[in-house]
Structures are given as structure tokens and as C-alpha cells.
Amino acid sequence: MTPKIARYLAEQQPATPCLIVDVDRVADRYHALQEAMPLAHIYYAVKANPAQAILERLVALGSSFDAASIGEVRMCLDAGASADRVSFGNTVKKVSAIREAFALGVDLFVFDSEEELAKLAEHAPGARVYCRLAVENEGADWPLSRKFGTTLDHGRDLMLRARTLGLDPYGLSFHVGSQQTDTAAYEAAIARVAMLFTDLSAAGLNLRMVNLGGGFPVRYQSDVPEIDQFGLAIGHAMTRHFGNDLPTMLIEPGRFLVGDAGVVSSEVVLVSRRGGAETDPRWVYLDIGRFGGLAETEGEAIRYRFQTPHDGQATGPTVVAGPSCDGVDIMYEKRRVELPMALTSGDRVELLSTGAYVSTYCSTGFNGFAPLSEHYI
Numbered sequence: 001m002t003p004k005i006a007r008y009l010a011e012q013q014p015a016t017p018c019l020i021v022d023v024d025r026v027a028d029r030y031h032a033l034q035e036a037m038p039l040a041h042i043y044y045a046v047k048a049n050p051a052q053a054i055l056e057r058l059v060a061l062g063s064s065f066d067a068a069s070i071g072e073v074r075m076c077l078d079a080g081a082s083a084d085r086v087s088f089g090n091t092v093k094k095v096s097a098i099r100e101a102f103a104l105g106v107d108l109f110v111f112d113s114e115e116e117l118a119k120l121a122e123h124a125p126g127a128r129v130y131c132r133l134a135v136e137n138e139g140a141d142w143p144l145s146r147k148f149g150t151t152l153d154h155g156r157d158l159m160l161r162a163r164t165l166g167l168d169p170y171g172l173s174f175h176v177g178s179q180q181t182d183t184a185a186y187e188a189a190i191a192r193v194a195m196l197f198t199d200l201s202a203a204g205l206n207l208r209m210v211n212l213g214g215g216f217p218v219r220y221q222s223d224v225p226e227i228d229q230f231g232l233a234i235g236h237a238m239t240r241h242f243g244n245d246l247p248t249m250l251i252e253p254g255r256f257l258v259g260d261a262g263v264v265s266s267e268v269v270l271v272s273r274r275g276g277a278e279t280d281p282r283w284v285y286l287d288i289g290r291f292g293g294l295a296e297t298e299g300e301a302i303r304y305r306f307q308t309p310h311d312g313q314a315t316g317p318t319v320v321a322g323p324s325c326d327g328v329d330i331m332y333e334k335r336r337v338e339l340p341m342a343l344t345s346g347d348r349v350e351l352l353s354t355g356a357y358v359s360t361y362c363s364t365g366f367n368g369f370a371p372l373s374e375h376y377i
């Protein structure tokens with residue numbers, strides 16, 4: 001947690017559950033990423049945290065944006081981004097969304113299917129389009145490969161068809177999966193994409209762009225490689241496969257820019273030995289859970305770090321659950337969390353690095369619990 005957040009929590013004691021985000025930290029991460037990958041254009045993946053304070057700071061820093069819906073497109077424009085800095089990066093778009101985005105000046109759209117390409121040709125005529133390819137998501141804690149992207153062969157057909165339909169076949173994209181902890185995933189994906197890029201260029205298409213997606217990790221419970229290591233691996237792979245003729249490189253970081261800029265502050269509602277015996281598992285119920293924004297604990301995939309008033313004292317394995325009456329509202333049970341035995345109801349517990357994929361995953365009032373409040377400082 002940054003000193004600014006620590007001070008804010010101590011002085012303000014905001015009501016829980018709440019999310020505190022240090023927007024200066026987002027700017028620091030943006031600069032670190034720029035330094036690690038000086039040739040890449042940063043398109044912030046808005047879905048990670050669309051707070052206006054974050055979007056406005058990134059606009060001021062010169063960032064571009066990856067929007068997944070017409071709502072996100074509008075948020076970027078409202079924050080001051082010009083339309084030529086917005087990419088409509090969802091392969092699944094309503095016709096009404098395509099039409100409105102195009103009318104607003106957005107000129108960069110992704111697709112991975114015939115029907116989406118036909119929609120784009122009709123409702124965003126002449127726009128720059130890029131095809132998303134499916135790549136291995138091995139090494140990612142939050143994979144995305146089953147739902148998006150197509151094969152090299154199909155991508156080739158689609159890109160050729162894009163030209164026939166009067167669109168501008170601009171480039172190719174992939175996503176190696178979110179919270180990707182292996183730099184080799186990018187190298188393997190770049191090798192794949194380069195094959196098709198070269199092939200399509202030989203077929204006469206004027207491809208100019210490779211979109212490397214997001215995936216860059218933040219530290220939760222385990223260490224992850226530094227961003228410089230990703231930069232080096234990507235830089236080497238790009239020059240190995242494209243030589244001196246580098247295409248425009250886009251990256252779409254979400255988690256990396258905002259994840260460790262945020263802290264969730266929560267309250268222990270109950271500590272319970274289910275069954276009553278000392279040997280029975282100890283459960284800690286917090287006032288935030290799966291429906292309060294911690295959706296990425298699904299499958300116990302993302303493992304947040306906890307900070308408590310009793311840190312440094314004796315700990316025991318603990319099941320951590322949310323406050324609602326839903327049985328799936330359990331964050332960590334299969335792999336328990338070591339939490340202090342002294343923990344008791346009323347204690348404040350902080351969940352670290354929760355700036356990404358928390359605020360907007362919060363339900364609107366399931367079980368009558370108010371959505372978590374947000375503080376951008």
C-alpha cells in the first residue's frame with residue numbers, strides 16, 4: 001500500500017467496504033511501462049477500472065484507450081480522450097454500439113468472426129480493423145483464450161475478406177491471458193502472429209500494426225517478473241521476427257496500471273469455528289465478498305494479500321468468505337489463507353493490490369449490501 005493510502009485510511013477511517021486508489025501510483029506505473037517498452041503505444045484497458053479520475057490522469061499522460069463497450073467509449077471521450085485514441089477492442093459488439101462509436105470518430109475496431117466483420121463493413125465503412133488471434137494462455141492466472149480469437153488460417157481468410165469489404169486491414173492482435181507471469185508467453189505469441197503478418201503482407205495487404213494485448217502481472221501473494229523483463233522479451237521477439245521493419249506496436253495493459261494502486265478496506269464481520277471444536281476449520285467472514293467486487297477470487301484464481309491489525313502474531317489456516325447469503329460467496333477455501341489467530345469481529349482488514357477488476361465487478365445491492373464506495377486520491 002502506498003504511504004498516501006496508508007495516511008488516508010488512518011486519518012479518514014472511511015466506512016467499509018471501500019476501495020482507495022492512489023492515482024499517482026497509476027501514473028508511476030504508466031511511466032514504468034513506457035520505459036520498459038518505449039516503442040509501444042499504451043492503450044489502457046478501461047474495464048480494469050473505469051473511474052473518471054484514472055481516465056483523466058491517463059489522458060493527461062498521453063495514453064490511448066481500449067474500450068469494450070459503447071459505454072466505455074463514451075467514458076474515454078468524457079474524460080477528454082480524442083476519438084482517434086480509442087480502440088474498440090471487444091470482438092463482440094452490438095450494431096448500435098459500432099454505429100455510435102464510428103459516428104463519434106472511433107476508427108479502430110477488432111473482430112474475430114465473419115459476422116462481426118460484416119457488421120463493421122456495413123456500419124463502420126472504411127475503418128481500420130484488426131483480427132484477434134487465439135494464442136496459448138499457459139502461465140496466466142486469469143485466462144481469456146477460450147472465448148476470443150481465431151486460428152491463423154481463419155484469420156488469414158478474414159483479413160483478406162476485410163479488404164474485399166472495403167475495410168482497412170490494419171493489423172493483428174492477441175492476448176496471452178490476464179495476470180500472465182511468464183515472459184515466454186509473449187515470445188511464443190509474437191512468433192505466431194509474425195507468421196501470419198508476413199504471409200498477409202506477401203498477399204498484398206498493407207498491415208501496419210501488432211497489438212500485444214495486456215496481461216502484465218502485479219504482485220499478489222507471489223512474486224512476479226519485473227516489467228523490464230517483459231519489455232526485454234517482447235523487444236527481442238519483435239526484432240527477431242520483424243527485423244528492422246517493425247510494425248506499430250500497441251499494448252493494452254489493464255491490471256498492471258491500476259492493480260497495485262488500490263487497496264480494499266473491509267471489516268471482519270464474524271470469526272467462527274464451524275462445528276465448534278478447535279480442530280474444525282476457522283472461517284473469517286468479511287463485509288466484502290464475491291458479490292462485493294472480489295469476482296476474481298472465482299476458482300481462487302487471484303489470491304490477494306491481506307493486512308490486519310495483528311500482523312506478526314501467530315497465524316492459522318483460515319477460510320475467507322463474504323457476508324452474503326449465497327453459498328458460492330467464499331473467496332478462499334481450497335487453499336486457506338494464513339491469518340492471525342487474534343483476528344476478531346470489528347477488526348479492519350486491508351486487501352492489497354485490489355485496484356483492478358474490483359470496483360465494477362461489485363453487484364448493485366445483492367442481499368441489500370451497498371456497493372463498495374470508491375475514493376480516488
Ligand SMILES: *Cc1c(COP(=O)(O)O)cnc(C)c1O
Pocket residue numbers: 045047048066089090175177178179213214215216252253254255256
Ligand atoms: C481485459 C483485456 C485487456 C487487459 O488485460 P490485463 O490483463 O488487465 O492487462 C486488454 N485487452 C483486451 C482485449 C482485454 O479484453
